[in-house]
Amino acid sequence: MQRVSLETPVLKKNDEYAAANRSLFAQNGAVAVNIMSAPGAGKTTLLEKTLNRIPFRCAVIEGDIQTSIDADRIRAVGIPAHQINTTCCHLDAKMIGDAMRQFPITGVELLIIENVGNMVCPAAYDLGENLRVMVYSVPEGAEKPRKYPRMFYQSHCVVLNKIDLAPYTDVSVEELKANVLAVSPNAVVIPVSSRTGEGLDAWLEWLTAKVGEARAAAICA
Amino acid sequence: MHETGIAAGILEIAETEAKRRNAFSVAGICIRVGDFSNVVPEALEFAFDALKAGTLAAGARLEIERVPVAANCPQCNQSVRPKGAILLWCPRCGGPLQVTAGAELDVVSIDLEVSEVTCSASR
Incomplete structure (x- = not known):
């Protein structure tokens, strides 16, 4: 028997495919958000x-186990989706x-990749x-x-959605925010309600600034 | 949940190397799994046993080395081993910690059965 290290x-x-994607995003001047x-x-x-x-040309890649419901919803608001x-x-x-x-990304400035809904596995795969x-x-x-700390830890931003429902649950948004920061000290935490629009300005501001920074860094490099 | 894909990846790495070295079977595979890797070792063993049939690793034993989560405080350069629930704030200065170990998911080594004939013929 032979042991091979x-x-x-x-x-x-x-990781090799992810590196190739990273080059392709950079070549096209696109910032990708998972x-x-x-x-x-x-x-x-x-x-x-x-x-x-947001002031960028956007496109979305949707991941789901089945159906094109999500891509259809994105197209319905006028954004190209795959x-x-x-x-x-x-x-x-x-x-x-x-x-x-x-689904070529030529001319796309912001490529959103909406992952499959799952709080565990997507965190392990660099895209x-x-x-x-x-x-x-x-x-x-x-x-x-x-x-489930890992996905929180890896995220640059954690959007706490559905804050309009907080009064109907036993959840304290402050306690939730503290728990996010306990496992992800560097994350930016933004409470929002997509339904009522509360907090969305802070999210749009964060995303616009970060995409802008990433584009500027890519142009300098 | 994704342990099936992980097990398939481990088998592919082992089989590729076994073929490259003209081994006739893989007797064992040693992997390293960090406690922050989101892989459940029991689920991985189950998936590995289900997928190994018909491969060069059909009789292989999977040995798993666990790696506990470790973190470092960049402010006071202190290493911290979070126990139980992970809390990523420095107990000394209260600053944010960086995870330095625990995300590992590696094939460490494989044990190959290599026929004597193949060995001497290839020399």
Whole structure:
């Protein structure tokens, strides 16, 4: 018997595809944002309320296990969208690379990648994105950030959605915010209600500034 | 939840290396799984056993090295090993911590059965 030392990351192939995506985004001058959450946190609704209010040409790649419901919703607000049906629980970098062959991102300044609703697996797969945003909805409870810390930790911004529902739950938005920051000290936490519009200005301001910074950095590099 | 894909990735890495070295089977695979990797070792073992049939690793044993979460405080350069629930604030200065270990998901080594004949023929 022969022992062979490998020291190979299991996701090495994904990371290679992610690096190729990263170059393609940079070549096209596009900033890619990976949006993640559990199912039903309100990623698509937040995007519907966002994409026509930021000063960038946007496109969206949607990931879902089945149907094109989300891509249809994005197209309905006038933004180009491409649906990936994954059959599995997360998007990986190869799926994004393959999608961009059918859905060229020429002229796109902000590419949103809406991941499959799942609070665990998508966190492990680099898609080559510039920014990671997590949407977490108040009715999911105050304690989940402590129970599922990795996605929160990796996110540059955590949008706390559905704050309009807080009075109907036992969740304190302040406690929830503290729990997010406990596991993700550097994240920007923005409470919003996509439904009523409360807090959306702060989110739009953050996203516009970050995309602007990433574009400026890409032009300098 | 994604342990099936992870197990398939581990088997692919092991089989590719076994073929490259003309081994006739993989007897064991050692992997490193961090406690911050979002991989459940039991689910990974289950998926690995289900997928290994028909591969060069059909008889392989999966050995899992766990890596606890470790963090560092950039302010006071202190290493912290969060116990129980992860809290990423420095107990000394109260500043934000950076995770330095625990996200690992690597194939460390594989044990190959290499036929003597193949070995001497390739020399």
